[in-house]
Amino acid sequence: MNFWNFIISHLDEIWSQTVEHLVLTMASMTLATLVGVAVGIGLTRAEKLSNPVLGFVGIIQTIPSLALLGFLLPIFGIGVTPAIIALFLYGLLPIVRNTYTGIREVDPAVKDASMGMGMTNFQLLRYVELPLAFPVILAGIRTATVINVGVATLCALIAAGGLGEFIFRGITLNNQQMILAGAIPASILAVALDTGIGFIQRKPTSLRTWLLLGTSSLLILIGFLSSGSVTKSKLIAGFNSEFIEREDGYMGLDSLYDLPIEIKEMEISLMYRALHNGDVDVIDGFSTDGRIKEFNLKSLIDDKKYFPPYYAAPIVNALVLERHPEIVTALNLIADKLNDERMAELNYLVDGKKMELSAVASTFLKEINIYADADAGSSDEPDVVIGSKAFTENFLLAHIFAQVIENKTSLKTKLELGFGGTKLIFDALRLGEIDIYPEYTGTGYLVLLQKSAKDVSDFTNPDVIYNDVKKEFAERHNLHWLNPLGFNNTFAIMMRTNQADSLKISSVSDLSDYLKSK
Amino acid sequence: MLRDISFSVEPAETVVLLGPSGCGKTTLLRLVNRLENANRGTIEIDGENINNKSKESLRRSIGYVIQDTGLLPHLNVKQNIELVGKICDNEISEKKVNELLSLIGLEQEVLLKRPSELSGGQQQRIGLARALATDPEIILMDEPFSALDNITRSQLQDDFQNLTDLDSKTILLVTHDVQEAFKLGDRIVLLYEGQIQQYGTPLELLNKPANSHVEAFLKKDKFVLGLQTFKYGESSLLNFLNAQEVKAEDKKEAMEDFFKQIH
Numbered sequence: 001m002n003f004w005n006f007i008i009s010h011l012d013e014i015w016s017q018t019v020e021h022l023v024l025t026m027a028s029m030t031l032a033t034l035v036g037v038a039v040g041i042g043l044t045r046a047e048k049l050s051n052p053v054l055g056f057v058g059i060i061q062t063i064p065s066l067a068l069l070g071f072l073l074p075i076f077g078i079g080v081t082p083a084i085i086a087l088f089l090y091g092l093l094p095i096v097r098n099t100y101t102g103i104r105e106v107d108p109a110v111k112d113a114s115m116g117m118g119m120t121n122f123q124l125l126r127y128v129e130l131p132l133a134f135p136v137i138l139a140g141i142r143t144a145t146v147i148n149v150g151v152a153t154l155c156a157l158i159a160a161g162g163l164g165e166f167i168f169r170g171i172t173l174n175n176q177q178m179i180l181a182g183a184i185p186a187s188i189l190a191v192a193l194d195t196g197i198g199f200i201q202r203k204p205t206s207l208r209t210w211l212l213l214g215t216s217s218l219l220i221l222i223g224f225l226s227s228g229s230v231t232k233s234k235l236i237a238g239f240n241s242e243f244i245e246r247e248d249g250y251m252g253l254d255s256l257y258d259l260p261i262e263i264k265e266m267e268i269s270l271m272y273r274a275l276h277n278g279d280v281d282v283i284d285g286f287s288t289d290g291r292i293k294e295f296n297l298k299s300l301i302d303d304k305k306y307f308p309p310y311y312a313a314p315i316v317n318a319l320v321l322e323r324h325p326e327i328v329t330a331l332n333l334i335a336d337k338l339n340d341e342r343m344a345e346l347n348y349l350v351d352g353k354k355m356e357l358s359a360v361a362s363t364f365l366k367e368i369n370i371y372a373d374a375d376a377g378s379s380d381e382p383d384v385v386i387g388s389k390a391f392t393e394n395f396l397l398a399h400i401f402a403q404v405i406e407n408k409t410s411l412k413t414k415l416e417l418g419f420g421g422t423k424l425i426f427d428a429l430r431l432g433e434i435d436i437y438p439e440y441t442g443t444g445y446l447v448l449l450q451k452s453a454k455d456v457s458d459f460t461n462p463d464v465i466y467n468d469v470k471k472e473f474a475e476r477h478n479l480h481w482l483n484p485l486g487f488n489n490t491f492a493i494m495m496r497t498n499q500a501d502s503l504k505i506s507s508v509s510d511l512s513d514y515l516k517s518k
Numbered sequence: 519m520l521r522d523i524s525f526s527v528e529p530a531e532t533v534v535l536l537g538p539s540g541c542g543k544t545t546l547l548r549l550v551n552r553l554e555n556a557n558r559g560t561i562e563i564d565g566e567n568i569n570n571k572s573k574e575s576l577r578r579s580i581g582y583v584i585q586d587t588g589l590l591p592h593l594n595v596k597q598n599i600e601l602v603g604k605i606c607d608n609e610i611s612e613k614k615v616n617e618l619l620s621l622i623g624l625e626q627e628v629l630l631k632r633p634s635e636l637s638g639g640q641q642q643r644i645g646l647a648r649a650l651a652t653d654p655e656i657i658l659m660d661e662p663f664s665a666l667d668n669i670t671r672s673q674l675q676d677d678f679q680n681l682t683d684l685d686s687k688t689i690l691l692v693t694h695d696v697q698e699a700f701k702l703g704d705r706i707v708l709l710y711e712g713q714i715q716q717y718g719t720p721l722e723l724l725n726k727p728a729n730s731h732v733e734a735f736l737k738k739d740k741f742v743l744g745l746q747t748f749k750y751g752e753s754s755l756l757n758f759l760n761a762q763e764v765k766a767e768d769k770k771e772a773m774e775d776f777f778k779q780i781h
Contacts, residue, residue, distance in 0.1 A: 113588020113645075116551055116658075118578030123605050131592050 006177040013166075018185045020161035024152045025193070028084045029145050030218055032091030036144075037137060039092075040099025041125065054097060061093040065151045069158055078238075078266060078274045083152070083160030090151055091144035098140025102133030135201055142197040149190040153182065159238060159266035159274065163189075169241035169265075178245075234515060237261045238280035240268045243491070248308075248446070248453065249284070253493075256306050257512045272297065275496060282511070287340050287492040288393060290347030298500045299492035301507040305460035307491045308453070310442035312338075312393075313466070313484040314401060315473065320435040321480060324383060327436070328482060330408040334400060335483035337368050343393065343487040350392050357392075361399035370407055377402030382414035387425050387434035390418040393489065397438035422447050430477055440489060444469040444481070462488065520546055520712045523559070527705075529655075532689040534703030536696065538735070541709040543692045547658050550690060551577045563656065578606045581649030581657035581687075585665050587641045589633040595644055596629040602651045610651050618647040621683060639670040650683065657684075659691040663698065675701055696739045700724075708732055 007014065039057075043050040063071075068086050076082035106129050114128045130137075156164030166182030169175070237259075243249040244265060253259065264280055271283040276295035285292065287299050314331050321327060338346075346364055349355045358374040365372045377386065377399060384405060388398035395417055402413040416434050419425035426448055428434045445451055445465050449472055453459040456468055462484075470481040493508050505511050520542045527533045535543040548554040550561060552573045561568045568576055589598050596615060603610035619626065622643040633641050642662060649657055663671045663678075675698060678684065693699050699706050700720045708715045708723060708731075715735075716728035724743055727733040736743065 107586075107588075107591075109584060109586035109588045110590060111588075112553065113582065113584055113586075114590070116553060116577055116582030116584070116588075117602055117605060117648075118574045118576075119605050120574050127601060127605070128590060132590075 003177050003180065007181060010166075010181060014163075014181055014185060017161060017163045017165055017182070018189065021149070021152055021163045021186065021189060024080070024083055024087060024155055024160060024162050025145065025148050025189070026217060028087030028148060028152075029091055029141065030214070031084070031088045032095055032144060033141055033214075035088070036092050036095025036140070037099050040096045040137070041103065041129075043096070043100045044103045044129075045121075050100060054093075054100070057093045057096050060089050065090065065154050066157070069154060073158065073270070073273070077277045078159045078270055078279045079264070080160045082158060083155035083162075087148045087152055087155070091148050094140040094143040094147075095137070096140075098136050098143075099133065102136030102140075103129045105136070106132045138197060138201045142194060142201070145193050145197060146190050149186060149193060153186055156265060157267045158270060159264040159279070161265070165241065165265050169245050175245075235261055235281035235511075236279075237263045237282040237284075238266045238271050238274050239263055239284050240271065241265055243284045249491075253306055253508075256304055257508050258516065259508075259512050260515050275494065278496070281495060281499060283494050284491055285494040286489055288343040288347060288487055288489040290344060290349070290351035290392065292344050292494065293348045294352040296497050297494045298497040298506075299494050300500070300505065300511060302490075302492070303507040303509050306508070308442040308446065308459055309462035309465050309488050310440040310490040311462050311466060311484040311486075311488050312397060312438050312440050314397075314436050314482045315429065315439045315444075316436045316480045316482060317429055317432060317434075318474075318478045318480055319432065320384060324409070324411055326409045327384065327405060327411070330405050331401065331482050333370065333408065334365075334368070334404055334485060336486040338364075338485045338487045340487045340489075343485075343489070346396055347392050350396060357395050357399050358403075361396055361403055364400065365403055365407075370404060372403035372407040374403070376406040377413045377415035379412035379414050381412060383411040384413045384436065385434045386413055386415050387419055387428060387437035388415070388417045389422065389425055389437070390420055394438055397485070401436060401438070429479065438485075439481075441465045441469055441481075441484070442490065444473065449473075449476075520549075522713055525707055525714060525717050527688060527690065529688050530686050532684075532691060532702060532704045534699040534706045535690060535692045535709060536699040536703075536706050536735075537694065537709035539694055542712045543694075543707075543709050544660055546709070547660055547690055547692045550656075550658055551580050551582060553577075578652065579654055579656070581652075581654040583642075583645050583649045583657065583659040583662045585661040587633070587645040589641060589644060589648070591633055594630050594632055595636070598633070598644065599648050599651050602648055606652060608652060614651065618650060621650070621681070622647045623677060637670075638666050639674060642666065642674060646678075654687075656688045656690070659689065661692055661694070664693065664695065671698075678702060696736060696743065700743050708735065710735070 039053065043053055060068075065086070068089065069082065072082040072086055076085060110128060110132070111124065114124055119127065152162050153164035153167055155162050156168050163182040163186045166178050167186075170178030170180075170182065239250055244263065250263070261282065266274060266280075271280070271285060272289065272291040272295055274280050275283045275285075275297060276291075285297070285299070291297070292299065316327065342364075346360055349360045349363075350357060356374075358376075362372050362374040386398045386401050386405075388394040398415055398417055402415055405411055405413050416428075419428065419437075422443055425434070425437055426439075429437060439448075441462065442465065445468060449469065451468075456464055458464045466481070466484060473479045473481055493511065495505065495511075500506065503514055505514055523546065525533075535546055537543045545554050549556050550568070552568060571579075589595075590601065593601065599615050599618065600610050615629070616626070619629070624640060624643055624647075628636060628640060628644075633644070636644065642665075646662070649659075663674050666674065679702060691702060703720060705717065705719055706723055707717050710731045715731045716723055718726075718728075720743070723732060724736065724740070727736065
């Protein structure tokens with residue numbers, strides 16, 4: 001599909017994202033202008049405060065935009081509100097500073113003559129200082145607007161919409177056209193706003209025209225926001241960008257179950273809290289995430305077996321097995337010892353209770369009568385190197401592997417934790433940089449073998465997939481899948497337990513029925 | 519820093535505050551419309567302490583003209599004049615604007631121009647027109663002609679003298695220019711280091727300087743000033759010349775020069 005086809009087929013979405021983007025920028029800029037100009041004027045009347053206040057808004061500006069969004073999340077949750085607040089804070093500095101400087105730089109003779117005429121403080125502001133500082137103030141608004149069009153793309157990460165949705169989806173899926181579909185309109189928007197304000201700057205208009213313009217844009221904005229807050233469906237879903245766009249994500253789910261639901265796009269790591277806070281009602285989580293327990297969430301049963309199985313198992317380089325065959329016996333001791341719920345609890349001990357990974361690993365092993373040393377995995381001359389991907393569950397499993405091996409064999413192990421991606425850790429294993437890591441059958445099948453649902457008889461049968469990857473990995477890569485650990489960390493559609501219970505929803509089909517009912 | 523300042527001004531009188539820079543003459547002027555605040559002492563207008571009124575209403579009753587004109591650069595001439603009325607809720611009619619314009623000797627076409635499009639002299643005339651727009655009885659002028667070139671300055675000074683509308687106004691004018699002070703002032707307050715050295719008519723200052731400061735300040739311009747006193751009558755000029763230790767031929771030459779000038 002070429003770029004133009006992509007644009008044309010996504011025109012509706014590009015348009016609605018552009019409008020969202022414009023609304024985010026304009027709402028925050030209207031606020032920032034009102035507050036910034038007021039603060040700037042205040043500073044000219046209380047000179048002593050000018051240094052501390054300008055310093056303070058300057059510091060806000062230096063906070064990385066993502067971090068600022070992060071700070072606001074616990075207070076304002078996700079969505080348009082924290083996004084507008086963050087953009088508002090970003091817009092403040094140029095406006096406050098330019099208002100202050102602009103007013104201070106009004107010709108003292110003009111002020112003197114005006115005061116000599118008998119102007120009150122307010123008349124001086126209205127007839128002299130504001131009109132004369134106007135071009136400088138407008139230049140500040142202009143700078144802030146252009147900055148904010150850029151920063152507003154980040155707001156897609158907290159479900160505030162805007163052109164960032166395309167950009168981040170494009171990055172996740174490595175789709176250049178999609179990135180451009182977000183980036184180009186954002187650039188056009190920035191240039192257009194910049195030119196527009198520049199035009200006003202050169203063509204002085206009366207204060208009344210400005211007030212009129214300001215109020216009308218505010219009214220349009222309020223109108224837009226209030227119409228936007230009337231939700232079209234009964235429940236709101238928060239899905240991450242990859243899930244929305246992938247054919248084996250929401251699209252396939254919708255065509256199998258029929259789920260007419262309004263979707264907000266958001267970062268994976270934010271979804272659980274968003275669901276917990278009631279910002280959304282349905283998310284696509286992972287079935288063993290620790291936050292399911294922490295936030296009292298419920299995974300809906302995938303009664304039509306849509307999601308592929310993601311059973312975790314150690315995969316091992318064949319060369320190591322030749323040298324140290326006892327590894328297999330050791331790791332088989334933990335085979336089938338975990339289920340979804342238990343794994344979620346262990347994850348919760350780390351994420352929620354902030355316990356050490358090694359301590360949680362040995363706690364688990366103790367339950368199955370393996371009294372391992374929590375310090376395992378730190379040898380300088382290791383016989384076996386154990387890797388992991390960069391998330392809690394994978395960290396934990398790597399620790400468990402190390403402790404079992406050191407306890408049940410005489411081998412020394414070393415942990416290499418936190419590989420940034422599936423492809424990276426897989427290559428490390430093939431090249432012998434690491435010897436073992438925990439992998440999931442679904443990932444092995446879809447991502448590493450690049451096979452699709454149609455390539456096997458029963459895609460949703462865990463044993464079929466496990467046997468397929470086991471066979472193919474051994475043949476193609478000389479890598480061995482050991483016995484699965486017993487839990488399935490697959491995608492799961494989740495809701496708040498109390499809401500799901502009160503609506504009598506326990507499976508995805510129930511959810512579909514509820515959404516379709518009047 | 520001003521000390522021991524005490525003087526009174528008669529209605530319709532033009533009093534010049536004269537002195538070298540830093541003597542406090544501008545501060546003294548700005549005390550009258552309360553752009554500066556006095557630590558001690560009182561200023562009364564028609565027997566009423568100026569502190570009894572609000573700053574704004576005091577200032578609205580007094581015209582104020584400054585060296586840099588202080589016209590609003592974003593408004594045209596007409597809007598500049600009308601603004602005075604706007605701030606005192608006292609609308610200035612089109613007719614009044616035209617009257618003011620002809621009074622200060624400018625054409626209608628300047629009305630729609632911005633101050634920056636006018637010459638320095640024109641700007642200063644507009645500044646005066648603005649001060650007169652609300653018909654104040656008192657006008658304060660701070661070095662009104664100092665920023666202008668010599669020719670424009672003496673033109674404006676002459677026009678200022680000839681403006682009959684100003685005859686009824688009580689005017690306080692600040693200048694460091696001795697000749698301007700003698701030309702325009704009915705009486706002169708000569709200030710030096712924050713104190714009044716002498717308060718009197720130009721002739722009194724010239725002929726009976728109160729102290730060495732007064733004498734020293736007038737010394738450089740003394741001869742020209744003497745000639746200017748001609749306006750008080752030919753005899754006073756001759757008296758002055760006779761009193762000077764000047765050679766007879768020089769006197770004759772000076773007289774000829776002077777008559778050439780005034781004809």
